[in-house]
Amino acid sequence: MLRYYSAGESHGRGIFAFLDGFPAGLRVQPDDINFWLAERQKGYGRGGRQRIEKDEVDVLSGIRGGVTLGSPILLAVWNRDFKNWESAMDPWKPSTGDRARKVVRPRPSHADLVGALKYEHDDCRNILERASARETAARVAAGALCRKLLAEFRVDMVGHVVQIGEATADTDRTPTGELRERSMASDVRCADPEAGARMRDAIQQAKRDKDSLGGIIEVRAWGLPAGLGSHTQGDRKLDAAIAHAMMSIQAVKGVEVGIGFRGAHLRGSAYHDEIVWSDAPRGGSHYVRTSNRLGGTEGGMSTGEELVARVVKKPISTLMRPLRSVNLETRQPDAALVERSDTCAVPALALIAEHAVAIVLAQFFIDQFGGDSVAQMKRSYDAYVAALSER
Ligand code: EPS
Numbered sequence: 001m002l003r004y005y006s007a008g009e010s011h012g013r014g015i016f017a018f019l020d021g022f023p024a025g026l027r028v029q030p031d032d033i034n035f036w037l038a039e040r041q042k043g044y045g046r047g048g049r050q051r052i053e054k055d056e057v058d059v060l061s062g063i064r065g066g067v068t069l070g071s072p073i074l075l076a077v078w079n080r081d082f083k084n085w086e087s088a089m090d091p092w093k094p095s096t097g098d099r100a101r102k103v104v105r106p107r108p109s110h111a112d113l114v115g116a117l118k119y120e121h122d123d124c125r126n127i128l129e130r131a132s133a134r135e136t137a138a139r140v141a142a143g144a145l146c147r148k149l150l151a152e153f154r155v156d157m158v159g160h161v162v163q164i165g166e167a168t169a170d171t172d173r174t175p176t177g178e179l180r181e182r183s184m185a186s187d188v189r190c191a192d193p194e195a196g197a198r199m200r201d202a203i204q205q206a207k208r209d210k211d212s213l214g215g216i217i218e219v220r221a222w223g224l225p226a227g228l229g230s231h232t233q234g235d236r237k238l239d240a241a242i243a244h245a246m247m248s249i250q251a252v253k254g255v256e257v258g259i260g261f262r263g264a265h266l267r268g269s270a271y272h273d274e275i276v277w278s279d280a281p282r283g284g285s286h287y288v289r290t291s292n293r294l295g296g297t298e299g300g301m302s303t304g305e306e307l308v309a310r311v312v313k314k315p316i317s318t319l320m321r322p323l324r325s326v327n328l329e330t331r332q333p334d335a336a337l338v339e340r341s342d343t344c345a346v347p348a349l350a351l352i353a354e355h356a357v358a359i360v361l362a363q364f365f366i367d368q369f370g371g372d373s374v375a376q377m378k379r380s381y382d383a384y385v386a387a388l389s390e391r
Contacts, residue, residue, distance in 0.1 A: 143355025237300025258295025
């Protein structure tokens, strides 16, 4: 069983990713992780923080001589901004006055208020520091190791932006093989250049209006064997695990697999993917689908077709022209907290979501094919796929 946890506050010393159950024998180098950490930091619409940070991984355990040991892996991404927050974030000495950066005006739509109530804090900073999407640096670092493992099985994935505000991309027919290059060429991570320009304008306008913007991203993963996951129990369903992973990313409010909500108006005859026999197996199976409206899963199991999921992110809660709130000290009406933030982080979400998918897929691979060493996983995987293609 592969377990992922993270720790760390946005303006604390660092962000940490913990992977337990990662197989031994995977060759890795810093760039396998740092490349993706740098990609996560890109994207038009980010605020001043990304000019301060230059995220790089520090391996604290579990990797020796460029090879994973099979022991718990602890990764650190140190916060450069910590030097500006040492007093406010000091673990031992409480800070006072302005240096404490106390927050008593919760932002609508943020964890600030309900977290402060539940944890009995009178300072919302005790909540927002951990609720922050800075945590996604840990997810990408861990996800980068998982995608490196999956590459051993020729599995890969890409995330790209399909909507920001009202600007929508036309990428349904864009071949998956082109998505990486085309979305990376765009500073809003959109593979449709014309839509990308409209997205950029929308972000610019929102910034001028002191507002924020959300949107939709899509992740596609390919190379999966048919039959990853199981119909037999809810927590073994691959699509359920993907949905859980997506919803656990900060500010995400919805997930669909395949055409999802967009297929609600269709009849079954127009919706379902027909089955044909093919000499060119997909995911090891000769039974392939003529379409992929189901997004690569049936009964919680991969079909061998591409896994396709879309994720919707609400606009960022911090508004430079704040909404109404209540001051926790006076219980009187007050304007919500205004502090440095992003206008739009949807381009980053595309990259984060693909790494969150990588973590789930690695978990399912390890559950299904065993996870002591990469060599042992490969033997088990090869035997499974060979048996599948005989059927
Ligand atoms: C975030 C607010 C901003 C973002 C941050 C997430 O940080 P700050 O409050 O320091 O300006 O930049 O994201 C990151 C630091 C990151 O690396 O993604 C929030 O409130 O969620």
